[in-house]
Amino acid sequence: MTTTSGKGTALVTGASSGIGATYADRLARRGYDLVLVARDESRLAELAGRLEQNYGISAQAFRADLGERADLRRVEQRLRDDEGIALFVNNAGIGPQGPLLTADLDYLDTMVDLNVFAANRLAVAAAQAFAPRASGAIINTASVVALAPHFFNGSYAASKAFVLSLTEALAGELQGKGVQVQAVLPGLTRTEIFDRAGGSMEALDPGRVMEAGDMVDAALAGFDQGELVTIPSLADAGLYDGYIKARSALGPHLSLNRPAPRYGVAV
Numbered sequence: 001m002t003t004t005s006g007k008g009t010a011l012v013t014g015a016s017s018g019i020g021a022t023y024a025d026r027l028a029r030r031g032y033d034l035v036l037v038a039r040d041e042s043r044l045a046e047l048a049g050r051l052e053q054n055y056g057i058s059a060q061a062f063r064a065d066l067g068e069r070a071d072l073r074r075v076e077q078r079l080r081d082d083e084g085i086a087l088f089v090n091n092a093g094i095g096p097q098g099p100l101l102t103a104d105l106d107y108l109d110t111m112v113d114l115n116v117f118a119a120n121r122l123a124v125a126a127a128q129a130f131a132p133r134a135s136g137a138i139i140n141t142a143s144v145v146a147l148a149p150h151f152f153n154g155s156y157a158a159s160k161a162f163v164l165s166l167t168e169a170l171a172g173e174l175q176g177k178g179v180q181v182q183a184v185l186p187g188l189t190r191t192e193i194f195d196r197a198g199g200s201m202e203a204l205d206p207g208r209v210m211e212a213g214d215m216v217d218a219a220l221a222g223f224d225q226g227e228l229v230t231i232p233s234l235a236d237a238g239l240y241d242g243y244i245k246a247r248s249a250l251g252p253h254l255s256l257n258r259p260a261p262r263y264g265v266a267v
Helices: 018-029 041-055 069-081 105-133 154-174 212-224 237-253
Strands: 009-013 033-038 059-063 085-090 137-141 180-184
Touching: 009 018, 009 069, 018 033, 018 041, 018 085, 018 212, 033 041, 041 059, 069 085, 069 105, 085 105, 105 137, 105 154, 137 154, 137 212, 154 180, 180 212
Parallel strands: 009 033, 009 085, 033 059, 085 137, 137 180
Antiparallel strands: none
């Protein structure tokens, strides 16, 4: 793909609808060329054409099912080989169909494969490609349930906690290498993910559901501010800072050569 903009190219996974399609729109508006990745080729092609017409950028529909290893590796190779890619939006994922005690294990495997295995492989590939160039950025879509797993399906929450931890660890390894990393933690967002998982947005409290456009706009504002972790609905950033400070205070106590006295274990 020939880059036609000064911004470079953004590769967006899960781009055919919802958060991914909204990122594509906002990034095209900012002047990025696009590589749009998803399974639904017709929707991708329609979106690519509309964005090209509206914003005068170049957009390519890249049909891939990230649950299929061969397709996943094609996207990985594009990240590694295309030096025009300046931004990777690691957004593809699926949600649960209900609580774990009634869940279909094969479906959970599919969800974890996409939300964890594919997200991990592509994030690491992007980091390995960007670091030698001393440029580039990675946006990983996680979820607020990474911080509150008891509120939602456990496997889904764990998959998003993985994405958050991966982002924080990558940021540490990439420090000083010119690559920006961000984890976005949306709350309930009005997208098709609930309908696809057999639920309905209409059953949710409207006061707790954010529009996808508002969510992405806030996430990109956080990106512009250099935030490592962005929670679009969080008004008081000090609350998250306090959480990080409390977590950091545990550090000196997590691995020692003796059991804690409170366990009464004689050493």
